[in-house]
Amino acid sequence: MPRLDDVARAAGVSKATASRALSGADGVSAATRERVQRTAEELGFRVSGAARRLATGLTRTIGVLTPSVDRWYFGSVLHGVADAADAHEHDVLLYDLGVLGKGGHERFERFLRRGEVDGLVTITWSLGDRDLQRLAELRVPVATVGEPAERTRSFSLDDDTTGVLVTEHLLGLGHRDVLHVSSATEVQPFAASSSDRRATSYERTMAAHGLAARPIVTVPTTLVGAHAAAMALLERPDRPTAIVAGTDEVALGILVAAQQLGIRVPGDLSVTGVDDIPSAAAFGLTTVRQDPAQHGRDVVAWIMRELASPSERPDTSRTTYAPELVVRASTAPPR
Amino acid sequence: MPRLDDVARAAGVSKATASRALSGADGVSAATRERVQRTAEELGFRVSGAARRLATGLTRTIGVLTPSVDRWYFGSVLHGVADAADAHEHDVLLYDLGVLGKGGHERFERFLRRGEVDGLVTITWSLGDRDLQRLAELRVPVATVGEPAERTRSFSLDDDTTGVLVTEHLLGLGHRDVLHVSSATEVQPFAASSSDRRATSYERTMAAHGLAARPIVTVPTTLVGAHAAAMALLERPDRPTAIVAGTDEVALGILVAAQQLGIRVPGDLSVTGVDDIPSAAAFGLTTVRQDPAQHGRDVVAWIMRELASPSERPDTSRTTYAPELVVRASTAPPR
DNA sequence: CGCCGAACCGGAACCGGTTCCACTGTCGGG
DNA sequence: CCCGACAGTGGAACCGGTTCCGGTTCGGCG
DSSP: OHHHHHHHHHHSHHHHHHHHHHHHHHSSHHHHHHHHHHHHHHHHHOOOHHHHHHHHHOOOEEEEEOOOOHHHHHHHHHHHHHHHHHHHTTEEEEEEOTTSSHHHHHHHHHOOOOOOOSEEEEEEOOOOHHHHHHHHTTEEESESSSSSSSSSSEEEOOHHHHHHHHHHHHHHTTOEEEEEEEESSSSHHHHHHHHHHHHHHHHHHHHTTTOOOOOOEEEEEEEHHHHHHHHHHSTTOOSEEEEESSSSHHHHHHHHHHHHOOTTTTTTOEESBBOOOOHHHHHTTTTEEEOOOHHHHHHHHHHHHHHSOOOOSSOOOEEEOOOEEEOOTTTOOOO | OOOOHHHHHHHHHHHHHHHHHHHHHHHSSSHHHHHHHHHHHHOOOOOOOOHHHHHHHOOOOOEEEEEEEEEEHHHHHHHHHHHHHHHTEEEEEEEEETTTSSSSHHHHHHHHHHHSSSEEETTSSOOHHHHHHHHHHHHOEEEEEESSSSSEEEEEEEEEHHHHHHHHHHHHHHHOOOOEEEEOOSSOOOSOHHHHHHHHHHHHHHEEEEEEEOOOOEEEESHHHHHHHHHHTTTSSTTTEEEESSHHHHHHHHHHHHHHHHHHHHOOOOESBBBBOHHHTTTTTTTTEOOOHHHHHHHHHHHHHHHHHHOOOOOOOOEEEOOEEEEOOTTOOOO
């Protein structure tokens, strides 16, 4: 494996010049640079990242702390992060903390001990407020995506509006008896969790129309869990004419349950979700769209800016994305 | 930020001894080791990964090349890889090549130029055979998961049996007119792709029972795509009594289409899938279970073994996992 | 024609660990 | 009692880049 020294010698220059020529720094004549680059190419030279890191102190790596990546939302954010990082010639170091509680925190500790990154993005649910505080002390740009955070910069859907959007939509169709089904957060949230804020925005909207909000029903976040809970819910005698679900997974759980119980959607029941996961389209689910991959790209863009010109005091501002209502076949006027 | 030197000085030993003490190498008395470790702890010392890498030539990192991680299968494998890698104190470097064709290959080239890993796992669809060849020349353990590969070690579901399992199941229920719906592979496969082999195993099973296999129908891999195709398919007059789908996503697409067309499942139509994705349970889909996360853990275990004691010639053996039939409510005897 | 500065380049000092090798002291065996 | 083996330790040479600093060279200007 050829070293920089070899390239330098072969090109008839010093290591210093070879380094400058290859890294694109100036102080090298065009001719020399060209020659060095060609020799490097011929020799099949590859810079040693380790050596470069040691010398510069920069890793050209950004870390991602996330709950299990096998879930759509987290995977999507990660996909966006990877995409943008790659565009900036940076690597992505993945720390999958797994389902919270189950060893996730030890993994986090290991990251703190061992992780070397230039920037860090944490995805919703990964961490509690105290942990975020410790990250902030890491002296690298840290951002959270999926939930507004106190301690760090954050990128997230404007949850205060999602409830308004779907509820208004249903009320506009003539519904009066609208129930909100929220998904249980699996971890102690920072301040008010996404699901809480989505629920609150539903309640606010109902109140604004002089309607009584039904008590929020909370079900598991997974499709299976939501489905099981929905089976019980839909058989209650006081079934509403419309349900605002906190996420698409919950909404789909309800859809499946309804089908199995012979309740027609949207004839007997209207249902809305939030997220616009890929299967939502297939099921004709009316929902609120968000683009997690884009959030991922945006957070990387911010990190890169921060790396290029660090802001004096830690930037803890929040970016919220406007939700977009997507009307499909799961909502209709009540019978 | 304290350096090893500082720790050594504070503990009254040399850098050499401090290094040995902290890295767990022997040649240090228990007392000294304990003392050094305590001082390191007190000073908040963290080894510089960059320096360690430079000195040892080892990155303690394993790379993952994958198509978009926002899809369940890929995300699940990655989850398993991350889990196992963490257990072995290794980091995970993610290279999300994205949807193939769309710049994925340039990303691959970048990886080749820049990626420094001790071991590499590539997930199905990431690469063609020629690329795999180039990876094999990288002098690090390489394994493929999700599909048997010629050039590398591989871990995958035994696709030659999945078709047997579900087809036998349907025939056992009394079905005679069984159709196979396959999903289109998005990239040129190595040899015979998963979907091809699943299809073949269906055909073989039909033949073994003296039944005519219907021509294979191919639909897009995504739920939406499959759904659209299924809408047309199910309205044809020669609708079969049972459908063997190549994946759960396709199966769900069919399920949704059936529901919208008023075709009862399993009354009018039985449907099976493959994968046992999380939502399969909620939909009561009869399917073949596989555990991608486990494959991910296994591949890491292999890499670790290979790192500990490299085999002489490249190990290109294949591990195949026995598929497991999960019977749910989407299959029943034909009417 | 002489002087000055910009452009280019080389030498050498890092970056922070690991590891080979030589050295000391101690202990068991002959 | 002496010698060899061996455990424990320190010195120093790496690993492979980047970058500071100082030295040439050369063109332009007074």
